[in-house]
Amino acid sequence: MxxxxxxxxxxxxxxxxxxxxxxxxxxxxxxxxxxxxxxxxxxxxxxxxxxxxxxxxxxxxxxxNRIASSMAGARTPIIAIIVPTLTNAFFSRTIQSISGKIAPLGHQLMIGVHEYDQAQEESLIQSFLDWNPMALIVTGLHHSRGSTALLARAPCPVIEMWDYDKRPIDSVIGCSMDVAGRMVARHLIQKGRRNLIFAGHMLDRDPRAAARAAAFLGEVERYPEVTAEVLSLEGRNADAGYKMSEVIRRDHPDADGVAFSGDLIAIGALAGFSAMGVRVPEDIAVIGYGDLDPSGFSQPPLTTLRPPHHEMGAEVARHLLARLENPDHPSEMIDLGFRLIERATT
Amino acid sequence: MxxxxxxxxxxxxxxxxxxxxxxxxxxxxxxxxxxxxxxxxxxxxxxxxxxxxxxxxxxxxxxxNRIASSMAGARTPIIAIIVPTLTNAFFSRTIQSISGKIAPLGHQLMIGVHEYDQAQEESLIQSFLDWNPMALIVTGLHHSRGSTALLARAPCPVIEMWDYDKRPIDSVIGCSMDVAGRMVARHLIQKGRRNLIFAGHMLDRDPRAAARAAAFLGEVERYPEVTAEVLSLEGRNADAGYKMSEVIRRDHPDADGVAFSGDLIAIGALAGFSAMGVRVPEDIAVIGYGDLDPSGFSQPPLTTLRPPHHEMGAEVARHLLARLENPDHPSEMIDLGFRLIERATT
DNA sequence: TATTTTCTTGAAAGCGCTTTCTTAGATTGC
DNA sequence: GCAATCTAAGAAAGCGCTTTCAAGAAAATA
Structure with missing residues (x-):
C-alpha cells in the first residue's frame, strides 16, 4: 500500500x-x-x-495559495476588465491606471480583449463571471442581449466606461459620444466649413465611433447650408488615414472639412494631403479624436477632441475602490466631458 | 437552531x-x-x-465555478504576464496577441504593470505565483535578485520576452538590445555622421534602453573618428522629445546624428528641430526605435529600427501553447531580430 | 474567593469542484 | 452457461484555506 x-x-x-x-x-x-x-x-x-x-x-x-484562499473565503480578489482592444492608447492607459490603484490593495486584474466582436465580449463576460470577480469593468454601453443579461444579474459591481449616453446596467463612467460628435461638427462649422465629411474606421463594429458619426450628422442637420457625409474605411491606423485622404480628394474634391474618428488616421491623412499638395487647413480643415501623444507634433499640429484619458482610469479606480470597501455604495453615473484642443489643422 | x-x-x-x-x-x-x-x-x-x-x-x-475547479484540479488556467507599462505599444500589442491566442482555449490573462520598478516587479511575481498560474511571462532579462530567485523556482514555464542578450531563466523570446544599439550607431555612421548622440528617457530605470545606449557607445568606439554621447531626459513622450531637441541644439550644436530611444520622442524632436529651423537630415540625422504607427507619417518620415512587434506576441503564444500542451517541451531561446526602416530622416 | 465577562486559541466544518477507487452491469471467452 | 474482462456511474476523499463554534485562560466584577 x-x-x-x-x-x-x-x-x-x-x-x-x-x-x-x-x-x-x-x-x-x-x-x-x-x-x-x-x-x-x-x-x-x-x-x-x-x-x-x-x-x-x-x-x-x-x-x-490564493486559489484556496478564494475558495474558502467568499471573495476572489480579482477585478475583471474587458476592452475592445489594447492597441488603442485610450484603453491601455485606463487599464494601467486602474492597475496601479488596485494592485497595492492585493487585487488582481484579469483582462479580456474582444476586438469589437460582441459575441466574443459575451463569452468573455461569461468566463470572467465564473471566477467570481469582485467587480467587472466593461467598455461602452452597447452589448449583445446575452451580455446585457449576464451583466444585469452579475453578483458584483458592473462598471461601464468610455461612454455615457444610454442608461447603464449599474454604474457608468465616461463621456458622451453624442456630445463628441456634435462638438466636432460644430467646430468645423464655426470655422466656416460647409462640405463636411466624417471619416471613420469600422463604423459597423465600433458602436462608439458609430455614435459619434451619427451625432455629427445630427448636428449638421441643424444647419441647412451645411452638408455632411460619412465615410468608412478598413483598417485603423495611420496607413489607412493616408489612403483615406486620397479617397477624399478623389471622390469628394469639394469637401472643406473632415472629422476623423481617430487621431492616428488623421495623422496619416495629414501626410496624404501634404503629399498631394492639398493645404491644411486652407483647402481642407482636419479634426481628430483622441489627442494621442503624437497629435500635437504632426505637421501641422492636429486639432482634436480630447476625451478624458486620465480622469477615466482615476475615476473608475476611485469608484471601484469605494464600492469594494462599502458594498452599499450606490451606483454612479459620471460624465467626464471633453476638451477641444484647437491646434493648426482647423 | x-x-x-x-x-x-x-x-x-x-x-x-x-x-x-x-x-x-x-x-x-x-x-x-x-x-x-x-x-x-x-x-x-x-x-x-x-x-x-x-x-x-x-x-x-x-x-x-473556476475557483473551485482550480482548487480541486491541479491546474489554474491562468497565464500571468508582467510588463513595465501598457502605455508602450510594444507591450500592449504583444499582450493583445497572446490574449487572442489563449482565450479561445479557456485560459485567462492576468496582467501586472510595474512601471519600470524592480521592487514592484518582484511583488507582482510573488503574488502571481500565489495563483498557481500555468505560465508566467515577464519582460526582459534583468530582474532583482529576489525576482530571479522567485522565477527560477517557479513551478511553471517562465518566459522572458523583449530581450535576448543575457542567459534566460527558462525560455526567452525576443531581440537583442545589443544588436539594436549597434545597428542604430552603424546606420548613423554609414550616413557619414561623426558627432552622435543617443537620447534616451529613463535610462536609469529601463534596462533595455540602457543596454541599447551602452551598445551604441560600444559600437562607436570602434570608429576613432566618431564621437558619441548619451543624454537622458525625464518623461517619455513626444513633449519630452520636443524639449530634447532644444537641449541638443543648445548644448551640442555640432551634433549631426541623434538616435532616440523611442519613436515618440523622435517625433517630438522632429517638430522641435523644424520649429528651430534645423533641417533634418541635412543638419542632423534622426533615427528612432520602435516603428510605431505614426512613425512613417511624421514630417519628414522617420527612419527607425523596427523590433519584431508582431512576431513577438505570436511566438510567445506559440511557445506557450506548445509547453502547456506538452510539459516536456523544452525551453527555447528565440532571437527575432530587427529591421531597419530607412525613411527620410537619415 | 466566587462569579461573570472578555479575550485567545484550537477543532472542525465546509467552500464547489475533480479524481481516484469501487461496484454494478454489460460483454466476451471457453 | 459461468468465470473473466471491460465499461460506465457513483461514493467519497480531498484540494488548502477561512471561519464559526466552543473551550479554556485571563481579566474584571462582586
Missing part, C-alpha cells in the same frame, strides 16, 4: 511541493487557524503568536 | 445563489461526478447522461 510508506501525492499539480499553511502552523507550534489569522488580521492574535507565525512563514518561504 | 429550519448559508459571498454542480446533478438525476465528466470530457460518459446533463445545465443556467 502506498499509504503505508508515507505520504502519497494524490496527483502532482503546479502546487506540488509548495509549503502550505499547515506546515507553517506546525513549525510555529500553533494551529492553522492562528496562522490564517496572523497573516490576514494581525490584530486578532497575540504578539507572541504573531511573531512565531511570521518567523516560521519567513523561514519556510510560505506564501498563501 | 438554524439548521433545523433548512439550509443555512455559512456566509454570503459573491458566489451566493449561484447554481452549483450538485444542483445540476440532481436535476439531471445523476451524480456530481458524472456532471463534472460530462462537462469536461464528454467522451467519457454515455450519450444519455451527456444529454441529460447538458439539458439540466442549460435549464439551470449553470456554469462552472
Amino acid at each position: 502506498a499509504d503505508a510508506e508515507g505520504r502519497r501525492s494524490h496527483r502532482a499539480g503546479p502546487a506540488a511541493g509548495r509549503v502550505k499553511m499547515a506546515e507553517v502552523a506546525q513549525a510555529a507550534g500553533v494551529s492553522p487557524a492562528s496562522v490564517s489569522r496572523a497573516l490576514k488580521d494581525p490584530e486578532s492574535v497575540s504578539p507572541d503568536i504573531l511573531a512565531r507565525v511570521h518567523a516560521a512563514a519567513d523561514r519556510l518561504g510560505y506564501s498563501r | 438554524a439548521d433545523a429550519e433548512g439550509r443555512r448559508s455559512h456566509r454570503a459571498g459573491p458566489a451566493a445563489g449561484r447554481v452549483k454542480m450538485a444542483e445540476v446533478a440532481q436535476a439531471a438525476g445523476v451524480s456530481p461526478a458524472s456532471v463534472s465528466r460530462a462537462l469536461k470530457d464528454p467522451e467519457s460518459v454515455s450519450p444519455d447522461i451527456l444529454a441529460r446533463v447538458h439539458a439540466a445545465a442549460d435549464r439551470l443556467g449553470y456554469s462552472r
